[in-house]
Amino acid sequence: MYRIYILDAMETSVDTPDGASFENFMESFKEGKKLEKVTWEKCCELTNTQVLREFARWMRYEKGFTKKTIEGKIKKVRRFFRDTGKTLKEVDTEIRAAHKAYLLWMIEQGKLKRNYVATILTDLNVFFCNFLERKDLRIPSIQKETVTAERWTKEEIQKLISTIENSNIDKRKKALHRAIITALWSELPRVSELHDLTLGDIREMQRKVKLHSGKRAKVPANIRYPLATDDFLEAWKEYEKYRDSNDWSDSAPAFVQVNKKGKPVSVDFIRDMLKHYATEAGIDKPIYPHLIRKSAGTEIAMINPKLAQIQLGHKSIKTTLDHYTIPNNQDKEQINAILSLHPAQHRDTVLERLEKCTVAIEHVKESYLTQHLTHIGALNMEVLYGNR
Numbered sequence: 310m311y312r313i314y315i316l317d318a319m320e321t322s323v324d325t326p327d328g329a330s331f332e333n334f335m336e337s338f339k340e341g342k343k344l345e346k347v348t349w350e351k352c353c354e355l356t357n358t359q360v361l362r363e364f365a366r367w368m369r370y371e372k373g374f375t376k377k378t379i380e381g382k383i384k385k386v387r388r389f390f391r392d393t394g395k396t397l398k399e400v401d402t403e404i405r406a407a408h409k410a411y412l413l414w415m416i417e418q419g420k421l422k423r424n425y426v427a428t429i430l431t432d433l434n435v436f437f438c439n440f441l442e443r444k445d446l447r448i449p450s451i452q453k454e455t456v457t458a459e460r461w462t463k464e465e466i467q468k469l470i471s472t473i474e475n476s477n478i479d480k481r482k483k484a485l486h487r488a489i490i491t492a493l494w495s496e497l498p499r500v501s502e503l504h505d506l507t508l509g510d511i512r513e514m515q516r517k518v519k520l521h522s523g524k525r526a527k528v529p530a531n532i533r534y535p536l537a538t539d540d541f542l543e544a545w546k547e548y549e550k551y552r553d554s555n556d557w558s559d560s561a562p563a564f565v566q567v568n569k570k571g572k573p574v575s576v577d578f579i580r581d582m583l584k585h586y587a588t589e590a591g592i593d594k595p596i597y598p599h600l601i602r603k604s605a606g607t608e609i610a611m612i613n614p615k616l617a618q619i620q621l622g623h624k625s626i627k628t629t630l631d632h633y634t635i636p637n638n639q640d641k642e643q644i645n646a647i648l649s650l651h652p653a654q655h656r657d658t659v660l661e662r663l664e665k666c667t668v669a670i671e672h673v674k675e676s677y678l679t680q681h682l683t684h685i686g687a688l689n690m691e692v693l694y695g696n697r
Contacts, residue, residue, distance in 0.1 A: 323645045349441050353398035357390045360397055367440050375523035377501065385432040405437070405448045413451075449529035458595050460604035460637055465592055466494045469583075472590040481551040482557065483566045486582055489564060489574065493537040493601045496520070497620050500576050500598035509559030528624045535620045606633035611640070670691065 332410070347367070352360050361383055368374040368382065391399075393408055409430060415421040427484040430450035437446040455536065473486050492503060502520040517534035525533055554571030562573035580597055587596045602621070610617035610633050618629045 312664075313644075320514050347440075348407050349443055353396075353561055354443060355397075357387075357396060361387060364436060364440055373523070378523055381428075382432045382435060385429045386436045388429065400437075400446065402446060402448075405433070405446055408433075411630050423451065424453045427451050435636050458600055460607055461594075461596065461601055461609065462604070462637075463494075465590075466490065466601070468590045468592065469586045472586050479567060481670075484548040484551040485553075485564065485567060485574075486586070488544040489579060489582065490601075491540050491544035493579075493598055495541040495544075496535045497602050498535070499524075499602065500579055501579050503564070503579070503598070504562075504573060504576055507559060508557060508561045508563055508565040512559065524624075525622045528622050532619045533622060535622060555585070591666055603633055 347363055352363065355363070364368075364386065365379055365383055368379045372693050383401055389408060390396075392411065393404060395404060411430060412421060416423055416426055430448060434447050434450070437443045469490055470487055471481055473490070476483065489503070493497065493500075496518050497523055498518075498520050499505070502522050502525065505521055506518075510521070514536060514537055518537050519534050521592045550563075551652045552565060553569070554565045556571045561571065564574045566572050566574055566578065576598075583596045583598065583601075587594075606629065607619050608623050609620055610629055614626060614629055617633060618626045621629060621633065623629050
C-alpha cells in the first residue's frame with residue numbers, strides 16, 4: 310500500500326503527450342515526492358476524510374478499480390464512520406461487531422436491504438483488512454438473498470421490438486430503442502458497459518463488440534468481448550442513420566438520446582424504456598437490463614455453457630454456471646420428458662401442442678409471417694419415444 314504523492318502531477322498531465330507526462334512524473338520524483346507506505350499508525354493521525362482519500366488512491370493506483378467501484382466503496386466506509394461517530398484509531402473488533410449488529414437491526418426495521426448490508430460488510434473488510442492490513446478487524450459478511458425473477462424469452466423480446474415498430478413515435482427514437490433492446494439481448498452487456506460504449510468501440514468492431522468495465526478487464530483477452538451478432542449489426546446499421554448528434558468522434562457515446570444535443574442514454578433512461586414497452590406489449594412481469602442479460606445468458610448456457618461464458622464476458626465459467634441458469638416452465642417440461650416414468654403421457658401433450666401450432670400456421674395467409682416462427686419449448690422426441 311502506498312501513498313501517491315505524485316497524484317497531482319499525474320492528473321494535471323492527463324491530456325498531454327506521453328513524453329510530457331513522463332517528464333512531469335520524473336520531475337516530481339526528483340523533488341522527493343516518493344511513494345511512501347501507508348500504515349495503520351500513520352492513517353490514525355489523519356482525519357477520516359484524509360483516510361478516505363488515501364483509500365481512494367490505493368484502489369485506483371494499486372488495485373485498478375473503476376471510478377464507479379471506488380465511489381461505491383468510499384460511500385460505504387464513510388457511512389461506517391458516520392454511523393459509529395468514531396475516528397479510525399478508536400475502531401476495534403468490538404466496534405466492528407457492534408456496527409454489524411446495528412446493520413442487522415436496520416434490516417429488521419425495514420430501513421436497509423439485506424443485500425446492501427452484505428456489500429457494506431464486504432467493502433468494510435476491504436478497507437480494514439486489505440488496505441489497512443488489519444486482519445484482526447475482519448467481520449464476516451452475511452449471505453445475500455437470491456433475487457429470483459422469471460426470465461424473458463426470445464419471443465417476448467421480439468414482442469417488445471414489434472411494439473416499438475408499431476408505436477407512433479419519431480423514427481429516430483424507434484431506431485434508438487430497437488438498437489438498445491437488440492444490443493441488450495444479443496450482446497449481453499452490463500448496462501454500464503452499454504452506457505460507456507463509444508463510436509470508437511463500434512468502429513473497431515470486427516467480429517467482436519468492445520465492451521468495457523472493471524470486471525471485463527480481468528477476463529482473458531480471447532474471451533473478453535462478445536461476438537457481434539447479425540441482429541446487433543443490422544440494428545446498429547439502421548440506428549446509425551438516425552443517430553441524433555453532431556459529435557462523430559471516436560470518444561463520442563454510441564447511443565445518444567433524441568433532441569438532447571448528443572447526450573448519452575443514461576441507465577435510468579434504459580430502465581424506464583424497458584418498463585414502458587413491457588407495459589405496452591402487455592407482458593406483466595419484471596424487466597430491467599440485468600434480467601435481460603441473465604435471460605439471454607441462460608438461453609445460451611442451457612445449450613453451450615462455454616459460448617455463454619464468451620458472450621457474457623465472464624472470467625470463470627463457474628460464474629456462468631452458478632448465476633446464469635434461470636429455469637422456467639419449458640425447462641420443467643424437458644426435465645419431465647427426460648425423467649418421467651410415464652413417457653406416453655408427455656408424448657401426447659407434446660403432440661397436442663404441435664398440432665395446435667400446425668393449425669395456427671395453416672391459417673396464415675402471408676408466407677413471410679411464418680419465416681421467424683420458433684416453436685416454444687420444443688422437446689427432444691427421441692426421449693419420449695425411446696432411443697430408436
